[in-house]
């Protein structure tokens with residue numbers, strides 16, 4: 422999906438919601454366990470209940486690879502079931518020497534060989550240019566670089582490592598910016614980082630930001646929008662547990678829809694306020 426197509430979907434659906442699919446077989450409703458592939462059946466129903474309210478889906482790969490071959494099969498079926506009008510993001514946080522990164526990219530982007538044709542993948546940038554660039558060389562695909570993460574440990578290295586007046590997350594953005602552009606590169610910035618979005622926007626005014634951390638992690642959607650929204654919206658805000666585990670009962674998909682709808686309505690309000698939609 423191109424940048425223009427993504428912006429078009431945001432305006433059409435009046436939403437910049439990304440639904441996370443971190444499907445843990447121990448947390449899904451009991452009645453699904455009779456299905457041949459309970460994880461896929463859960464995802465299928467979550468997708469059906471939320472597809473008109475979101476513009477992206479983000480399975481976190483750990484939840485699938487932790488189940489071995491069965492998990493990869495669930496992931497492949499889930500990827501194939503994602504609506505084509507939504508950006509598909511593999512939250513895999515990969516990055517290695519160039520020769521290996523290229524194989525990671527093929528694993529998640531090259532559907533003919535791997536069975537997975539995600540639009541985007543998250544990248545850990547710690548190993549530098551040759552670890553990131555292979556992901557950006559796939560036409561029509563996106564690399565989403567970790568910049569300022571939502572977790573408590575994100576403060577251990579990403580901030581307070583002042584070099585030439587800049588913190589590490591700022592240097593990551595400034596440097597990686599030269600390896601890609603707004604059409605193939607996004608950044609992960611946690612919703613828990615509030616005012617830091619103003620600093621992020623100094624270095625990446627036009628890039629899309631993937632923003633996890635609303636819902637279960639307590640990040641503020643209104644702060645993210647206040648400091649992080651640009652004239653194209655420029656945000657994909659992810660919520661996972663607060664949506665997919667809104668109920669443990671047979672009404673799980675219905676409750677997931679209610680949570681997604683509440684977020685979509687707040688997002689519509691923000692888009693209207695900023696004049697991005699009318």
Ligand SMILES: O=c1ccn([C@@H]2O[C@H](COP(=O)(O)O)[C@@H](O)[C@H]2O)c(=O)[nH]1
Nearest residue numbers: 481570571572611633637638660661662
């Ligand atoms: O900084 C980061 C980067 C990635 N994540 C991932 O996003 C989801 C968040 O799930 P919630 O249930 O909405 O908290 C999950 O897959 C994380 O691994 C993040 O939270 N923060």
